[in-house]
Amino acid sequence: MKNMIKLLIVAATQPEIEPLLSHFDKKRSFDVLITGVGMVPTAYALGNYFTLNQHDLVINLGIAGSFDRSISLGEVVEVVDDDLAELGAEDDQDFIPIEKLGFGKSRYFASATLDQYLEKTALKKTTAITVNTVHGSDASIAKVIKQSAPQLESMEGAAFFYACEKAGVVGLQIRAVSNYVEKRNRDNWKIGLAVKNLNNFAINLINVLANQA
Numbered sequence: 001m002k003n004m005i006k007l008l009i010v011a012a013t014q015p016e017i018e019p020l021l022s023h024f025d026k027k028r029s030f031d032v033l034i035t036g037v038g039m040v041p042t043a044y045a046l047g048n049y050f051t052l053n054q055h056d057l058v059i060n061l062g063i064a065g066s067f068d069r070s071i072s073l074g075e076v077v078e079v080v081d082d083d084l085a086e087l088g089a090e091d092d093q094d095f096i097p098i099e100k101l102g103f104g105k106s107r108y109f110a111s112a113t114l115d116q117y118l119e120k121t122a123l124k125k126t127t128a129i130t131v132n133t134v135h136g137s138d139a140s141i142a143k144v145i146k147q148s149a150p151q152l153e154s155m156e157g158a159a160f161f162y163a164c165e166k167a168g169v170v171g172l173q174i175r176a177v178s179n180y181v182e183k184r185n186r187d188n189w190k191i192g193l194a195v196k197n198l199n200n201f202a203i204n205l206i207n208v209l210a211n212q213a
């Protein structure tokens with residue numbers, strides 16, 4: 001009998017992973033944790049969960065905004081480097097990161113890469129920032145690009161990596177781009193396409209993982 005990878009799928013909202021939940025339905029061989037939107041709910045939910053449960057691999061699935069226009073709307077990417085970009089202090093027009101203040105760190109990294117699990121993966125590896133407030137004005141977008149030149153932004157990613165690091169858990173973050181980060185225009189968002197592509201990718205990945213080990 002195969003020694004299956006014990007897998008946990010983490011998402012902020014159920015709609016983001018609804019297609020894969022329906023796909024596997026009663027034949028589901030993995031656990032699921034819905035944390036709620038944002039870094040605080042994510043850190044709390046994962047911290048709590050990790051004290052009670054053990055997994056070989058934890059995958060954060062979600063949609064994201066992209067600063068990088070070379071990434072297509074709907075494209076699925078692997079976020080490997082994620083920054084709590086708001087963690088620090090303002091000094092008039094300047095920003096002092098938490099590292100410079102001497103109170104810890106803001107950057108967290110994936111503790112594994114997808115190519116350790118999938119032989120052929122064409123997904124781009126990206127950087128991201130994790131924010132409480134979705135950027136939606138030209139001024140704030142220009143400021144954050146100057147500050148850290150991120151490719152993507154989400155509201156949970158770095159908190160996910162943080163919780164995995166603290167718990168010593170192997171974590172991957174896979175996201176599909178639902179929108180470009182721009183002056184707010186919700187009509188331009190392609191949430192349906194991003195969710196479809198994300199879930200198709202995840203279904204294939206979970207099937208591959210089930211046939212490994």
Ligand SMILES: O=C(O)c1cccc(C(=O)CC[C@H]2O[C@@H](n3cnc4c(=O)[nH]cnc43)[C@H](O)[C@@H]2O)c1
Nearest residue numbers: 012037038062063064065134153154155156178181
């Ligand atoms: O209507 C809105 O303004 C809105 C803002 C953020 C997210 C949503 C969602 O419906 C999905 C929640 C989920 O989406 C991630 N996300 C997607 N795009 C972005 C973005 O441009 N900046 C930050 N986060 C984004 C986020 O991780 C949320 O959990 C609706």
